[in-house]
Amino acid sequence: MTLKDIAELAGTSVSTVSRSLNNSPLISEETRARVRAIAAIHGFEPNAIARGLATRTVGTIGVILPENYDRFDGLLYNAALHNDLRSSLERAELDTIVAFKRNRFSGRDNIEKLVMRKKIDGLILVQPELDRRSVKFLEQKQIPYVLIQYPPDEQKLPYDLFFADSWTGGRLVAQHLISRGCRSPLCISGGKERQSLQRIAGFRDGYTAAGFDPDTMIVLDGDYSAPSASTLIRENLPLITKSDAIFAANDLMAFGAMEALRSAGLRIPDEMAVVGYDDTPLATALIPQLTSVHQPEEEIAFLACERLLKLIKEHNDYGRRVSPPQTTALQPRLIVRQSCGSVTSSIPPVTRP
Amino acid sequence: MTLKDIAELAGTSVSTVSRSLNNSPLISEETRARVRAIAAIHGFEPNAIARGLATRTVGTIGVILPENYDRFDGLLYNAALHNDLRSSLERAELDTIVAFKRNRFSGRDNIEKLVMRKKIDGLILVQPELDRRSVKFLEQKQIPYVLIQYPPDEQKLPYDLFFADSWTGGRLVAQHLISRGCRSPLCISGGKERQSLQRIAGFRDGYTAAGFDPDTMIVLDGDYSAPSASTLIRENLPLITKSDAIFAANDLMAFGAMEALRSAGLRIPDEMAVVGYDDTPLATALIPQLTSVHQPEEEIAFLACERLLKLIKEHNDYGRRVSPPQTTALQPRLIVRQSCGSVTSSIPPVTRP
DNA sequence: TAGTTTTATGCAAGCGTTTGCTCTTCTCTT
DNA sequence: AAGAGAAGAGCAAACGCTTGCATAAAACTA
Numbered sequence: 001m002t003l004k005d006i007a008e009l010a011g012t013s014v015s016t017v018s019r020s021l022n023n024s025p026l027i028s029e030e031t032r033a034r035v036r037a038i039a040a041i042h043g044f045e046p047n048a049i050a051r052g053l054a055t056r057t058v059g060t061i062g063v064i065l066p067e068n069y070d071r072f073d074g075l076l077y078n079a080a081l082h083n084d085l086r087s088s089l090e091r092a093e094l095d096t097i098v099a100f101k102r103n104r105f106s107g108r109d110n111i112e113k114l115v116m117r118k119k120i121d122g123l124i125l126v127q128p129e130l131d132r133r134s135v136k137f138l139e140q141k142q143i144p145y146v147l148i149q150y151p152p153d154e155q156k157l158p159y160d161l162f163f164a165d166s167w168t169g170g171r172l173v174a175q176h177l178i179s180r181g182c183r184s185p186l187c188i189s190g191g192k193e194r195q196s197l198q199r200i201a202g203f204r205d206g207y208t209a210a211g212f213d214p215d216t217m218i219v220l221d222g223d224y225s226a227p228s229a230s231t232l233i234r235e236n237l238p239l240i241t242k243s244d245a246i247f248a249a250n251d252l253m254a255f256g257a258m259e260a261l262r263s264a265g266l267r268i269p270d271e272m273a274v275v276g277y278d279d280t281p282l283a284t285a286l287i288p289q290l291t292s293v294h295q296p297e298e299e300i301a302f303l304a305c306e307r308l309l310k311l312i313k314e315h316n317d318y319g320r321r322v323s324p325p326q327t328t329a330l331q332p333r334l335i336v337r338q339s340c341g342s343v344t345s346s347i348p349p350v351t352r353p
Numbered sequence: 354m355t356l357k358d359i360a361e362l363a364g365t366s367v368s369t370v371s372r373s374l375n376n377s378p379l380i381s382e383e384t385r386a387r388v389r390a391i392a393a394i395h396g397f398e399p400n401a402i403a404r405g406l407a408t409r410t411v412g413t414i415g416v417i418l419p420e421n422y423d424r425f426d427g428l429l430y431n432a433a434l435h436n437d438l439r440s441s442l443e444r445a446e447l448d449t450i451v452a453f454k455r456n457r458f459s460g461r462d463n464i465e466k467l468v469m470r471k472k473i474d475g476l477i478l479v480q481p482e483l484d485r486r487s488v489k490f491l492e493q494k495q496i497p498y499v500l501i502q503y504p505p506d507e508q509k510l511p512y513d514l515f516f517a518d519s520w521t522g523g524r525l526v527a528q529h530l531i532s533r534g535c536r537s538p539l540c541i542s543g544g545k546e547r548q549s550l551q552r553i554a555g556f557r558d559g560y561t562a563a564g565f566d567p568d569t570m571i572v573l574d575g576d577y578s579a580p581s582a583s584t585l586i587r588e589n590l591p592l593i594t595k596s597d598a599i600f601a602a603n604d605l606m607a608f609g610a611m612e613a614l615r616s617a618g619l620r621i622p623d624e625m626a627v628v629g630y631d632d633t634p635l636a637t638a639l640i641p642q643l644t645s646v647h648q649p650e651e652e653i654a655f656l657a658c659e660r661l662l663k664l665i666k667e668h669n670d671y672g673r674r675v676s677p678p679q680t681t682a683l684q685p686r687l688i689v690r691q692s693c694g695s696v697t698s699s700i701p702p703v704t705r706p
Numbered sequence: 707t708a709g710t711t712t713t714a715t716g717c718a719a720g721c722g723t724t725t726g727c728t729c730t731t732c733t734c735t736t
Numbered sequence: 737a738a739g740a741g742a743a744g745a746g747c748a749a750a751c752g753c754t755t756g757c758a759t760a761a762a763a764c765t766a
Contacts, residue, residue: 002752013716018754028714045469049405050752053721058402060450060472067436072634076425079432083420086451091458095450095472097413098439105444116398118722119413119448226638252638259640281425282635285579285605287612355722366746371724381744403722406751471752 001044009042010035021046052118057316060095061308062120064111066127067100073224073250073278077297078126081148084301085124092309094121101128109134115143122312124148124304135159142320144311146304150194152327160311161327162304166198167205169293169332173247173275174206176291176334180341182245182273185217188232188253190224196249199277199293203247224249226256233260240264244272245340251276251283251292258286258339273340288338296330303328354397362395363388374399405471410669413448414661415473417464419480420453426577426603426631430650431479434501437654438477445662447474454481462487468496475665477501477657488512495673497664499657503547505680513664514680515657519551520558522646522685526600526628527559529644529687533694535598535626538570541585541610543577543602552602552630552646577602579609586613593617597625598693604629604636604645611639611692626693641691649683656681 007014012035019027020035052058063085068074086096097120099110111134114120123138123145130147138145139158146160151167177185187203190196200219208214218239222228229248233240233256240246240261248254254276258268266272268288276283279294307326314322360367365388372380373388405411416438421427439449450473452463464487467473476491476498483500491498492511499513504520530538540556543549553572561567571592575581582601586593586609593599593614601607607629611621619625621641629636632647660679667675 003754004752014753015717015755016715019715022754024755026714031714043469045466047406047752048470048472049402049411050721051754052402053400053406053723053752054754056721072429075432075436076429079428079435082432082451083428086453087457090453090456093456093459095452095467097448098435098451099448100439100443103443103446104440106446113398114448116396117401119401230640252634255638263640281605285608287583287616356724357722367723368725368747369745371722372745375724377725379744384744400722403751404724406721406753407723407725409751 001042003046006035006039006042006044010038018046056118057121057312058119059093060097060120061089062111062114062123063096063098064101064123064125064128065098073252073280076280077278077295081126081297081301084298085305088302088305092305112137115141122308122315124308142315144308144315144321146308146311148300148304151198151329155327157327158325160304160307160325162300162307163327163329164295164297164300165329165331166195167202168329169277169334170199170202170204170247171206171209172202172332172334173277173293174203174210176336177245177247177273177275177340178207178210180245180273182340183212184243185245185247186239186243187217187219188222188229188246188248188257189219190249190253191221193224196224199249200247218243222249222253222256224252226252226259229253229256230260233257233264237264240266240272245275246272247275247277249277251278251280251290254290254292254339255282255286258290269339269341275340279335283335283337286339291337291340292335294333294335296332299330303330354395356399359388359392359395359397363391371399409471410474410665411472412446413450413473414442415464415467415476416449416451417454417476417478417481418451426605426633429633430631430648434479434650434654437651438658441655441658445658465490468494475661475668477661495668497661497668497674499661499664501653501657504551504682508680510680511678513657513660513678515653515660516680516682517648517650517653518682518684519548520555521682522630522687523552523555523557523600524559524562525555525685525687526630526646527556527563529689530598530600530626530628530693531560531563533598533626536565537596538598538600539592539596540570540572541575541582541599541601541606542572543606544574546577549577549602553600556600571596575602575606575609577605579605579612582606582609583613586610586617590617593619593625598628599625600628600630602630604631604633604643607643607645607692608635608639611643622692622694628693632688636688636690639692644690644693645688647686647688649685652683656683 003014003017007017010017016031017035020032021039048059065078065082089096101110103110123143125145126148135158148162151163152161185207187200189200204214204217207217220232220236222232246257248257254274258274261268261272268274276290276292279292283290283292311321356367356370360370363370369384370388373385374392401412418431418435442449450467454463456463476496478498479501488511501515504516505514538560540553542553557567557570560570573585573589575585599610601610607627611627614621614625621627629643629645632645636643636645664674
């Protein structure tokens with residue numbers, strides 16, 4: 001079933017059918033209605049490939065996801081983010097092609113492949129290690145794209161970037177613990193990983209701003225896994241007993257810490273407050289329920305899509321981007337539960353700049 | 354950059370370039386090499402859309418995922434499955450378009466949309482509630498597709514189905530617990546949900562086969578969440594204390610159960626063995642580590658892709674499917690850890706039929 | 707009424723490939 | 737040496753849609 005078939009059924013030309021279905025103003029109301037009715041009866045849908053060839057837009061967005069098989073919460077976070085992205089794009093009737101950055105068999109860069117083969121109208125890059133080469137490639141090809149990544153090093157970036165403000169997340173935790181009277185906090189980091197460093201830094205700065213000596217704060221290096229946190233706690237019990245709060249860089253480590261603390265006979269939250277990060281479903285499953293920082297992933301997905309659509313529109317209208325690239329920090333929220341005390345109200349989210 | 358450009362650069366015709374790049378035997382070795390070299394230098398990639406129009410195959414597979422925002426382990430499972438699917442398809446240089454079954458904004462059925470618009474060469478449907486209408490549609494359109502779903506009711510299905518054998522998973526748990534000497538097991542189900550029912554049924558049958566009275570087995574109805582399991586344990590302590598093992602229909606409930614058991618002063622595994630299902634990363638994070646049933650999701654993904662590729666090949670060669678539809682059960686494996694006792698060897702997986 | 711707009715439709719080119727067919731030019735046969 | 741066959745290359749149609757341009761009909765204008 002093609003435009004031609006519909007045209008014959010309607011006793012008209014192919015162009016008239018095309019225009020009728022695309023709501024062109026060049027068509028009279030009656031004709032449009034008649035043609036559309038016939039198309040609807042036969043369940044006709046225009047061939048997206050042919051249309052793509054004619055219009056050079058295919059109605060598909062490439063989504064490049066990292067392949068973190070290893071990290072449970074990474075997988076979860078990306079899956080949720082991807083769901084949100086799809087939801088946002090559906091509104092604009094766009095499909096998503098998902099790919100890893102590299103093809104593990106051919107070794108080819110999927111980003112370049114998708115762009116060069118013209119299979120997509122735009123790209124959403126989720127947490128890529130975006131090398132200079134790739135950026136140059138994307139700029140040169142003039143393909144609309146946005147990044148969802150970590151807080152950037154530099155201020156002026158050549159692309160649009162959206163990220164969750166981990167630093168503020170850490171600070172929120174600090175503020176809350178301070179207000180709860182915790183004066184000797186201890187951190188469990190996720191190693192040298194970027195996000196983790198930011199979370200810890202925000203936490204430290206929060207305490208410093210309240211007059212605490214930043215050098216007295218202890219940071220133990222975990223690896224984002226629960227057992228790593230348990231081990232750290234067990235091996236550093238003397239340090240632990242001098243503390244009154246533990247901030248873990250993710251929920252999984254907070255969980256591991258709780259297990260070890262309990263084994264050591266410490267009561268949570270009475271003797272030790274515990275706070276996690278990510279607000280995974282794990283947080284509500286624990287007893288006591290875990291206070292944690294909620295990532296603004298729905299917001300990130302929504303704004304990233306919105307911007308990408310804008311860039312695509314500009315690309316179609318002017319052949320190039322018009323609005324300048326922009327870096328956008330999205331604010332996390334602290335979700336206060338039982339693991340850090342009995343307070344029930346949460347600190348209101350910081351208003352966005 | 355198009356075929357035409359390369360042709361001009363090579364001083365040859367468009368068809369020669371096309372055939373050179375596609376390794377047609379109609380081209381001499383020298384010409385092919387020369388053309389390929391020129392194409393490579395300029396980083397030429399054929400336009401997938403134009404090729405799609407000419408060949409009616411686009412190199413894209415549709416993957417329909419369920420949108421279970423609600424269930425943590427569902428999200429995780431689908432994300433892992435999706436990763437595995439993408440890996441398998443990459444080998445064949447196929448991209449994946451991912452969609453929910455329905456567009457939440459237009460209300461349109463994404464399956465039908467993708468098929469009618471010719472955006473895909475085949476479909477992988479993950480746990481859809483596949484109504485008669487959709488099946489009829491797919492059969493009529495002759496589009497290659499496979500299902501990844503639950504154990505089916507009927508034997509003869511008109512499509513290819515791959516599923517994890519939950520029944521056997523439950524039975525493995527039963528066999529193991531029996532061998533460990535547990536004589537009074539108790540189940541926590543995930544409600545009336547299909548998978549859960551199968552898991553519990555297999556468990557019950559395992560005990561029955563060993564001579565236990567099926568009617569004495571207690572099944573408490575949870576909802577797959579950790580708190581639901583905790584509550585059930587707390588509210589049924591008299592029943593619990595008469596039991597010596599708990600089988601939960603997923604890891605999250607096993608976890609909730611462990612928390613509640615511990616609060617009640619019961620030691621795991623000495624006084625109570627606990628087994629979960631799904632082998633999520635949670636299982637290794639718990640103390641003691643949770644014995645659980647590992648889903649054969651990598652295998653499902655691999656086999657489903659393999660079959661889909663075969664169907665697509667048949668479709669291209671004969672215009673229709675040739676090999677008869679087949680239902681394939683994949684066997685889960687019991688991963689024995691500490692939560693059910695000190696045994697270190699696991700029961701070997703049941704060999705596939 | 708004749709000329710000028712406006713409105714609605716159709717024609718045909720073009721998007722970038724693939725591929726059946728034709729046309730050369732060799733290379734064998736006999 | 738002539739004819740047949742094979743091998744390599746090119747022409748042009750086709751895939752199904754969009755869209756600039758030409759055209760015809762209708763609706764004004766003076």
